[in-house]
Amino acid sequence: MRFLPVFLDLHAGPVLLVGQGEPARAKLRLLLAAGAEVRWHAPDGNYETGVADAGRLTVLHQDPLAIELGGIIAVVCAGAGELGHAMAARARRHGLPVNVMDEPEHSSFIVPAIVDRGDVVVAIGTGGAAPVLARRLREKIETLLPARIGDLAAFIGRWRKPLSREVADHARRRFWEQVVDGPVGAAVLEGRQIEAERALAELAAAPGDTSVRGFVTLVGAGPGDPDLLTVKALRVLQDADIIFYDELVSSAVLDRGRRDATRVLVGRRVGRPGIGQDAIHRLLIEAARCGQRVVRLKGGDSFVFGRGGEEVAALRDADIPYAVVPGITAALGAASAFEVPLTYRRQALRITFLTAHQERDAEAVDWGALTDEKMTVVVYMGMTAAPAVRAGLLAAGRSPMTPVGVFARVTRPDQQAAVGVLDNLPELVAEIAEGPAILVIGEVVTHSAPWRANNPFELLSSLGIAAE
Numbered sequence: 001m002r003f004l005p006v007f008l009d010l011h012a013g014p015v016l017l018v019g020q021g022e023p024a025r026a027k028l029r030l031l032l033a034a035g036a037e038v039r040w041h042a043p044d045g046n047y048e049t050g051v052a053d054a055g056r057l058t059v060l061h062q063d064p065l066a067i068e069l070g071g072i073i074a075v076v077c078a079g080a081g082e083l084g085h086a087m088a089a090r091a092r093r094h095g096l097p098v099n100v101m102d103e104p105e106h107s108s109f110i111v112p113a114i115v116d117r118g119d120v121v122v123a124i125g126t127g128g129a130a131p132v133l134a135r136r137l138r139e140k141i142e143t144l145l146p147a148r149i150g151d152l153a154a155f156i157g158r159w160r161k162p163l164s165r166e167v168a169d170h171a172r173r174r175f176w177e178q179v180v181d182g183p184v185g186a187a188v189l190e191g192r193q194i195e196a197e198r199a200l201a202e203l204a205a206a207p208g209d210t211s212v213r214g215f216v217t218l219v220g221a222g223p224g225d226p227d228l229l230t231v232k233a234l235r236v237l238q239d240a241d242i243i244f245y246d247e248l249v250s251s252a253v254l255d256r257g258r259r260d261a262t263r264v265l266v267g268r269r270v271g272r273p274g275i276g277q278d279a280i281h282r283l284l285i286e287a288a289r290c291g292q293r294v295v296r297l298k299g300g301d302s303f304v305f306g307r308g309g310e311e312v313a314a315l316r317d318a319d320i321p322y323a324v325v326p327g328i329t330a331a332l333g334a335a336s337a338f339e340v341p342l343t344y345r346r347q348a349l350r351i352t353f354l355t356a357h358q359e360r361d362a363e364a365v366d367w368g369a370l371t372d373e374k375m376t377v378v379v380y381m382g383m384t385a386a387p388a389v390r391a392g393l394l395a396a397g398r399s400p401m402t403p404v405g406v407f408a409r410v411t412r413p414d415q416q417a418a419v420g421v422l423d424n425l426p427e428l429v430a431e432i433a434e435g436p437a438i439l440v441i442g443e444v445v446t447h448s449a450p451w452r453a454n455n456p457f458e459l460l461s462s463l464g465i466a467a468e
């Protein structure tokens, strides 16, 4: 991030606009709509605006390179050509923020795409690199935000001071969240102000709500791509006081959490063991008992090889309220990232997810139950035990030519795949630079993108078939 979004107070003084034609008029409309007082110099002398200026527009016939700049709070150049560059240099010499439209190299600030809902303003920037993308994002945000969201901000603004005296310090944030999320907010967004004020009075008179206990939410972080979080997961993350996360959680996902939330890594770190499951239970319970909104963030889904079952049992035993938000498990992440349909008409009629962390896990697996050729087998934590997985499946009678894929760091920018046949599984695993990775075994792998991309001759030679 090179440009920090800040909001300029337009009551502080006039903005100087230099330029002509439609670009200048567009900037003028923006500035006037935002309530600015504008001094405008158009080199072509055409000051036709086409908009009501409410007396806030002053036309400047003098050379803007020679005028007094005292009191001006910002300079905007649009459709000003070389004069714009000279003006920008002058503004910089005076320490004034300056924007030259579409020329970030001459600008000390850039104007974002804006969603304007009165007091609620969303600014979208791409560092000046991709204005079209910013506009697309704006359209999306426009559809997300309720029309009266600005009214809600204004409503809270009116009541915040008077009511904050009534509500105890520690309960204040929770109180206003109840305003936003509960019946008060709903009434404002419906345009029913009187009803909203009545609901607000009722809420303020019910201090029972200030003693709300803490709450734990188990959230599935998915395999890595933060855009794969569910809407609910995102909301919970943004609402968290404290986040206990595993080493598998990508930093991109963690960054979607509330900025002020405390983050605690409870998983293993490279070369260091984790704190242990019992210690994790204790931490969750203690944090909830302190009244915190606790998020337990786990890679993939909490209930797929995630020990989520044990954690909710511990919470139940401790009488802590909790909820579970699902995540995309690694198998499904790999399926979409590499186009591996886990089932396929007539080819793959069932799926088994299994774990083979250690040799002894692999020994505990009943491989004989996995001989069905129409079954896709997905192995979690199977990198080290790959030779045992191969041995188990071959001994049970699966063909050494069964297609297999090793899919690593799926949905992350550096995801990697190695595809081949069961007989070569350990060699394929060795091609993987770094975990985590899952193994997918079954006919369906032939549909995957890496399989299709493979040079057929290479594939044949990996099968031991040489060309004449």
Ligand code: SAH
Binding pocket: 223, 224, 248, 298, 299, 300, 301, 302, 303, 304, 305, 306, 328, 329, 330, 331, 333, 379, 380, 381, 382, 407, 408, 409, 410, 411, 435, 436, 437, 438, 439
């Ligand atoms: N709860 C997780 C699984 C935890 S077990 C889930 O639902 O996905 C840890 C194993 O998950 C890893 O050893 C690996 O086999 C798999 N895994 C997790 N994230 C992965 C990723 N981004 N790419 C490939 N495999 C992953």
